[in-house]
Amino acid sequence: MNNTRPLAILGAAQAFAEPLHVGRPNIGDRERLMARLNDMLDRRWLTNNGPYVQELERNLERILGVKHCIAMCNATVALEIVIRALELKGEVIVPSFTFIATAHALQWQEITPVFCDVDPATHTLDPYRVEELITPRTTGIIGVHVWGRPCNIKALAEIAQRRQLKLLFDAAHAFGCTAGGRHIGNFGDAEVFSFHATKFFNAFEGGAVTTNDDALAAKIRLMKNFGFSGYDNVIYIGTNGKMSEASAAMALTSLESLDSFIATNRANHETYAATLADLPGLKLVRYDGTERNNYQYVVVEVNESQAGLNRDELIKVLHAENVIARRYFYPGCHRMEPYHSFFPHARLLLPHTEALADRVLVLPTGTAVNSRDIGTIGDILSSAIANAPVVRAHEEQGGQ
Ligand SMILES: Cc1ncc(COP(=O)(O)O)c(C=O)c1O
CATH class of the missing domain: 3.40.640.10 (Type I PLP-dependent aspartate aminotransferase-like (Major domain))
Known part of the structure; x- marks a missing residue:
């Protein structure tokens, strides 16, 4: 992915000095x-x-x-x-x-x-x-x-x-x-x-x-x-x-440390829910409150027509700010080898898989992420969406 900073054209400093990865390990005692x-x-x-x-x-x-x-x-x-x-x-x-x-x-x-x-x-x-x-x-x-x-x-x-x-x-x-x-x-x-x-x-x-x-x-x-x-x-x-x-x-x-890892994930999840609530086109995948969950994935479905940017454009913005968000499970097993060669038309039977692989964005959580980080990630996404036409034009020009 092109590591440019579309939001830099709006005068913002890079959000994170160190990369904030999805899946950064939790370390116990x-x-x-x-x-x-x-x-x-x-x-x-x-x-x-x-x-x-x-x-x-x-x-x-x-x-x-x-x-x-x-x-x-x-x-x-x-x-x-x-x-x-x-x-x-x-x-x-x-x-x-x-x-x-x-x-x-x-x-x-x-x-x-x-x-x-x-x-x-x-x-x-x-x-x-x-x-x-x-x-x-x-x-x-x-x-x-x-x-x-x-x-x-x-x-x-x-x-x-x-x-x-x-x-x-x-x-x-x-x-x-x-x-x-x-x-x-x-x-x-x-x-x-x-x-x-x-x-x-x-x-x-x-x-x-x-x-x-x-x-x-x-x-x-x-x-x-x-x-x-x-x-x-x-x-x-x-x-x-x-x-x-x-x-x-x-x-x-x-x-x-299991209980404390889950408590951190859960708190992060709630902070993300509050942070993303007002952003158009970003739907946080929620967990069933009647069950026990580990809350280890913060999954967002991006609706391009509402956000003004598609999932990949948002990922570029996040990566440029050192937030190493991930696409899951892109592009779907059926589009990877050897399966793509075995079943070249599999996608015709997999419309929901195709749609999800195009719109799912996974954000960092776990003990390496705190509520301030989540606030900053929210600011990056909010700013990208508010300036969607500028960001898109910038990315279309190769992010120079
Ligand atoms: C759904 C799923 N299945 C299997 C695996 C493989 O796990 P492992 O890395 O322990 O072999 C993973 C790993 O991320 C996974 O996400």
């Missing part, structure tokens, strides 16, 4: 982390189902109220393993409005991701469209709880049961969220969380699978450790999906 890392070094137990991994798994099972939690090196490998453990093959229905890992985890094992449109109100899989895409080759459905807002779990579970399909949820965004008062992590055949550094709860890199199915959990445990059952005894084909002790130490430390 450093001393607690360092103490854990020192203990880990003293123990010389760095990976292979160490005590921190075991403690993390038991804590997550308790918090989520789920029978099994299996910690993993990241959510992508976790997805690959669960897809394999569920014996998915042929075709699996997934949204295109998701991070590319959801589709890649299927294609990596030569399963065809069949892209399904989302409900424009919820940004998650539209169950009616799912039903239309089922063929004799379909073996499963993967719903994604985008922004931590749950899919229409009931409708998807009903379809999966009636059509005898497996149901997996990519819950990468949804740690700490509930659906109908029950924690995400308990639904479908299994759910997969990401604890990547950009997630509000992080393990540097990490993820977890949760399930209430004993046999599936046992299979996943084998698969994530090369199929080993005790020393020198491999009883299954597997890979390396293990979480390291250093990652588990970070996750355990993050867990101790």
